Amino acid sequence: MEDTRDDSPTGGEERFDVFVQWQRGKPHEYAETILAPDAEMALLHAKRNIDVRGDPLSIWVAPQNAMAKSAANDPALRPSTDRSYRQPAGYSAGGGEGE
Amino acid sequence: MTLDSLPAESQEDIQAFLLAIADDDFLMGDRLMTRWLSQGPTLEEDTAMASIAQDEMGHARLWYEVVAAQRDETVDDLAFGRPPATRRNTVLVERPFGDYADTVVRSAIYHAAERVLLAAMSDGDVEALASRADVALNEETYHREHAAMWLDRLPASEEGRRRVERAIEPNARAAADTFAFDSEVAATLTAQGVLGADVDSLREAWAGRISDQLGGLPVDATPEEIRSWLESEPDPNGRAGEHTDALDEITRTHQAGLAGRP
Numbered sequence: 405m406e407d408t409r410d411d412s413p414t415g416g417e418e419r420f421d422v423f424v425q426w427q428r429g430k431p432h433e434y435a436e437t438i439l440a441p442d443a444e445m446a447l448l449h450a451k452r453n454i455d456v457r458g459d460p461l462s463i464w465v466a467p468q469n470a471m472a473k474s475a476a477n478d479p480a481l482r483p484s485t486d487r488s489y490r491q492p493a494g495y496s497a498g499g500g501e502g503e
Numbered sequence: 504m505t506l507d508s509l510p511a512e513s514q515e516d517i518q519a520f521l522l523a524i525a526d527d528d529f530l531m532g533d534r535l536m537t538r539w540l541s542q543g544p545t546l547e548e549d550t551a552m553a554s555i556a557q558d559e560m561g562h563a564r565l566w567y568e569v570v571a572a573q574r575d576e577t578v579d580d581l582a583f584g585r586p587p588a589t590r591r592n593t594v595l596v597e598r599p600f601g602d603y604a605d606t607v608v609r610s611a612i613y614h615a616a617e618r619v620l621l622a623a624m625s626d627g628d629v630e631a632l633a634s635r636a637d638v639a640l641n642e643e644t645y646h647r648e649h650a651a652m653w654l655d656r657l658p659a660s661e662e663g664r665r666r667v668e669r670a671i672e673p674n675a676r677a678a679a680d681t682f683a684f685d686s687e688v689a690a691t692l693t694a695q696g697v698l699g700a701d702v703d704s705l706r707e708a709w710a711g712r713i714s715d716q717l718g719g720l721p722v723d724a725t726p727e728e729i730r731s732w733l734e735s736e737p738d739p740n741g742r743a744g745e746h747t748d749a750l751d752e753i754t755r756t757h758q759a760g761l762a763g764r765p
Contacts (some may be wrong), residue, residue, distance in 0.1 A: 412554055417545060425738045430697075437709060438547050439545050439546070439547055440547060441656055444652065448645075448649065449550075449551060452550075452645060453550065456554070
């Protein structure tokens with residue numbers, strides 16, 4: 405029988421990013437990237453890879469090329485002016501005039 | 504009821520059955536691991552196969568432990584120390600794997616049989632066996648899903664379709680011994696409540712399910728043909744201790760490993 409070890413079974417895998425929610429009320433966080441022929445198969449692999457590591461609540465997979473991603477060191481993500489006045493810590497709660 | 508409360512004269516038959524299904528799982532795990540570990544078509548498939556192989560080894564342990572506790576033997580004695588002529592595994596699991604389609608087709612046939620047997624043990628009256636069957640059944644869902652997903656996807660290309668097609672008949676014929684237990688053993692299993700159904704009805708459920716699944720693929724084999732291969736006279740019949748040379752080879756490898764053990 406022929407050896408197939410260099411062939412992918414479908415010849416067309418793509419990358420899926422895997423996001424896992426570990427606790428109720430917490431966000432899904434990025435966990436890993438896997439190769440699969442489609443989303444259903446990606447989810448099967450992701451479930452198995454993640455469940456042996458812990459006790460996840462929910463797992464999402466998304467094709468990497470379906471997500472728009474910012475570039476590394478995108479200057480738009482770096483504030484150009486001092487924005488500390490926007491932080492709630494800049495304001496005191498209560499105790500003001502008239503109270 | 505407990506295993507020890509069953510009549511002494513049925514214990515040997517029950518042990519023979521437990522060793523048969525333990526040998527099935529042990530050899531399936533061994534074959535998957537030795538064929539695909541670091542050789543899988545993708546890293547993801549590599550880990551999937553290794554994971555399934557480890558599950559099967561774990562299931563083998565569940566049954567070897569029960570027998571080892573009844574005899575003065577260890578799990579390792581039972582798993583590695585028994586010569587081929589005393590093994591009762593189906594010959595389906597001892598043959599070396601060919602390509603990935605061969606592995607997927609064999610896995611589908613094997614896991615379908617395992618599910619039917621485990622479900623019958625789960626429905627049985629022997630608590631120690633039913634609870635162990637439930638543990639194994641819980642892991643089997645993933646094994647079936649994995650095989651089913653590949654059966655749906657491999658025929659998407661002509662090459663994949665052809666490889667699936669050529670894997671069906673040899674695997675279906677090799678699996679014909681899966682339910683060909685010694686008739687006395689089979690009778691004991693039902694009479695003592697080890698299985699919640701008789702072996703013939705389990706064979707029918709399995710052959711019907713898997714022949715529909717494989718025969719529904721775009722391959723040149725109808726469900727009726729596939730069913731006739733699954734229900735053909737087993738040759739050889741692993742359940743009667745008849746095996747292929749492949750089992751001798753696996754045994755030599757294990758014994759060389761044992762000899763090197765400190």
